[in-house]
Amino acid sequence: MINSLLPWYNDKIMFLFLVIYMAEQLHxxxxxxxxxWxxxxxxxxxxxxxxxxxTWMDKTHIAAIIQxxxxxxxxxxxxxxxxTIAKSIRNEMFQWHYIVGYFVGVLVFLRVYYSKKVGLFMPNPFKKNxxxxxxxGLLYIAFYLFLASIVITGLVIHFLGHDFILYAQCKTFHKLSWWGILGFMLIHIGGVIFANGRDNKDTITKMING
Known part of the structure; x- marks a missing residue:
């Protein structure tokens, strides 16, 4: 079996990495x-x-409290x-939105690189499955497209600001993509709970412990 996998992995380090995981027999x-996670x-x-x-840190809400x-x-x-004071207070909190947003961008890059080296952990929607x-499979593709849209438009909004000619369009796509992510999460969580209650009773356990 390993010999049949050799042509697929030219990078010997990543191939060794795969063999170790196969030896662990993790799902x-x-x-x-x-x-x-x-x-x-x-x-x-x-x-x-x-x-x-x-909600609680909306600029008009905080401004009313200040007044x-x-x-x-x-x-x-x-x-x-x-x-103006309310925005300065809110911006202290919202800086973490940008910081964690950069981290999400790094995670998306690592996920794509990891999938390319080790293989996709999702059904191929373009095969006769x-x-x-x-x-x-289509749902996962949509999820990563939404994430890519969030990362790209977020970087444009943060660094180019209002002076960018397509600022309004980027902001709209950014917000719509977040709605897409929220929709995916609800479907994903519901699907996992449903599957865990039927055929795959250890789905959640495997994603936590392997």
């Missing part, structure tokens, strides 16, 4: 699980920053001044 190799928690953290920015505080001390401040496998 999901350690590196695969590490990237998966780092990506999952990073995405959840970024979604949390988006949620905070849109109320000034008024209670018999001081006055304009709404625009309050909003079952409808379920094809849909699952």
């Amino acid at each position: 999901f190799p350690k590196l695969h699980r590490l990237i998966h 780092l990506l999952a928690f990073s995405i959840l953290f970024i979604l949390l920053t988006i949620f905070l920015r849109s 109320s505080g000034f008024n209670s001390d018999s001081l006055s401040i304009t709404q625009q001044q309050a909003i 079952s409808l379920h496998d094809r849909l699952q």
Whole structure:
């Protein structure tokens, strides 16, 4: 079996890496699980920053609190001044959105490189597989396309800013891609729970322990 795999892996180090994982007889190799969970928690953290920015740390909401505080001390401040202060407060939190966003970009690169070297851990939607496998494969492709869109548009928004001619379009694609990620997560979690309750009762355990 190993001899048949040799033509597929010219890189001897990566081939040795694959043989070690085969010897461990893991359903999901350690590196695969590490990237998966780092990506999952990073995405959840970024979604949390988006949620905070849109709710409790919304600029108008914080500005109203600031104005109320000034008024209670018999001081006055304009709404625009309050909003400026609110943005500076919110930006302290939202810096982590950018930092973790860079980390997601690195993880996506590692995932693509890892898949190219070791092989895809998902059904090929372009082969004559079952409808379920094809849909699952297409869903994963859509997920990584959404991630790539988020990383690229996020970098453009952060570094080029409002002066970029396609800033509005990039911001729109960035937001829509996050909705795509959220939709994928809901489908993915629901599918795993459903599969774990039927045929593959150890699906979740394998993704945690191998």
